[in-house]
Amino acid sequence: MKRRFLLKLLGGAGVGALTASLPIEAEASSLDNKTSVNENDRAYWVSVLHKMAAPILGNISKQQWRKNMPMEVSPTFDSRDPGVGYLEAFGRLLAGMAPWLALPDDVTEEGKLRKKLRDQALLGIQYGVDPKSPDYFTWRGPSSQTLVDAAHLALAFLRAPKALWEPLDPITKKRVVEEFKLLRKIKPNESNWLLFAAMTETFLYSIGEECAREKIDYAVNKFDQEWYVGDGWYSDGAHFSFDHYNGYVIHCMQVESLRHNIPAGGKYKEMYERAYKRMQRYAHHLERMISPEGDYVVVGRSSTYKNAAFQPLATVALENKLPEDISKGQVRAALTTILRHIYIDKTFAPSGWLRMGVVGDKQSNLADYYTNAGSMYVASLSFLPLGLPANAEFWTCAPQPWTSQKCWNAEQFPKDYYVSY
Template identity: 50%
Template sequence: MKTICRIVIGLLCCLGITISGNAQKNKKQDLPAIKNVKQSDRQFWVQTLYKISYPVIHHLAAGTLKKMMPVQKGDHYHLVAEEVTYLEAIGRTMAGIAPWLETGPKDSSEEGLLRTRLNNELLIGLSNAVDPDNPDYLNFEKGNQAIVDAAYIAHAFLRAPNTIWQPLDSITKSRFIQKFKSLRNRSPYYNNWLLFAALTETFLMSIGEEYDPARIEFALRKMKEWYIGDGWYKDGEKFSIDYYNSFVIHPMLVDILKERNKLGLTSKDELDLAYKRMVRYSEFLERNISPEGTFPLYGRSVTYRSGVFQALAQVALMQKLPEHIKPGQVRAALTAVLKNLFQGSQNFDKNNWLILGFNGNQSNLADHYTSTGSLYMATLAFLPLGLPASSPFWSDPSADWSAKKAWSGNEIHKDYKVDY
């Protein structure tokens, strides 16, 4: 194990990268600058995702995450933050950056160097996360919250098997497998949490490990019951207006069914229906983006910021946008949102950690389960970075999105409900 770590650290040094020194000091990390005078949308996305995720990944690799990550909590926080917030930060960050890391061979471009740096440090960090002798050893054993954030780690492994899962050494892999299986002594809550338990088991299934089919099948059965139409699922027995169809339900449900379909456990018709419902829901998200690049705040977990748009981002990543929603308009709309949230410094502290709030330090908006680590759901809007720069999402000209067209008096696609 130590030999492997030394080899990886040597590779980092060849790139002029270290995981000590600055990591031991609580100071702002220097971000490699993209030299172009005028940034493309993709360059802005890359630098923004890197800025958000680098402190989390870098300090985990250095074994200093628990030492350096500030821990803010909501006013009525009810968990033991030190037992959950670090796993939250890692799992959620990983799930957002995974498609970008999986984009293919590393290259010497400015984007490629950033991606290589983050990927190499993440591999070291994942070894640290499950090493009992490391100061950043993460808690999977205490409390129910681990069910949630183990699922985001598993989701990242599914999204980037070639760059995050496969390169791990055998000891680290076996430790993660054991950690995932250890969650079976706890029951998920009777809502979207069923999908967290199912997603972790789905990952185990995908790598040929022993898994619990009951946790998967129960979640799928409840999702069928909780579908209420027009692309919306209830989050449990009662319907509520919030963004959990995007934070959790559509992305995880689709990916569970996709993995089962590969093994012949889910029919193509069932998978296609889940896709259609997710695409329909993504239409609502696109229409929610105002001409100015803002969006309505309703329901819980609004401190997850851009994570609100995970379902739209994943539909774009899958290249399944409906015909009347062009890739260039989704890119333009999401870019406007991301610039409103992250182009300034209002949502970061002096060391580039996310702060508790929506668009500033607004701790009153935090829920009773929200701490600093929770905020890294924001990375989930960046999934389209998993598409190559040559794809229509990145290469098509920018276009006005639905609300911008409507409020400018231009033609817009007329919206109707769907019956599937």
């Protein structure tokens, strides 16, 4: 079944109306949300990620993205240029796809699909920094939003340098570096935005370019020393707000900024180890937030970012560093169930864009004033475990009930206590 399913993805079978509306993409078949948990879980994850990625990468690789997919924006969208949404979609998508794209080539149907998408992504990077391309990203406009999504592209490069950075030609690399350095004129807000500046500078440091180290240090010190409120939670600035930004941005960008600066010496290693433990603790909270039915609490701003909230849990699963009392089988089962709830066919617009909402086609009112269709692709960040090979235990072990299922099915489950780090 898995072979037939992926062959359909590669061959474009059964795409019907999507073929008519998307001249370049026309590949991602309707999703099967009825298959039982653990029956081809990995194939299902790949199918969702492919349906998200194919319209974007297929179009930009032929320099027809803006032409075929006009940007869609929130009903309350502010005065910024909607064109910023293309870098939003591309950078955010690659940040989640990167570990999967970094897997070695193989002759499986999944491997062929992965190589195709990686090749398209590399062309997308090339065209996205080429001023002569019709799909050149809006790098130099007045909107500071560019910093946010350059940071996600930087995160993709850091997560998969051999797949997404090293194969680029020298001119493209030079252009990326130039665009990143021009972002230094943007003064980030005193919030998670500090980490966006830290990410672009960290990437520059990782490739041997001169970096603005003061931007890195200011960001990581703020979160390490001032904005950590305890038990795995950071405040997004001076005042705590109950939302999912610890998952969307803070934990993973703090960890990656510190991880890649360890060679610079100083306190980066000590801070990285502390940040990683805090992320593991937050991942512990995330697993317990998943209801027995596979739903989660929708709270705070940017709720349309969907399952991006689970990026820290996905990260520790990818790196085989789950908390000791959480099994791989329960995490895979829980995250798969969430995917099946969110990615029904109506969550995708006829244009190919992910809709602005959590599920389906009736929640555009949830979109914030800064939200456009490109913003939605931050949801790819929960697909990080696809970076584990298909024969990894995460994918081959039996599914297990997650914590809330154990609780409400009157089964034993571990107690939970505050941590002091």
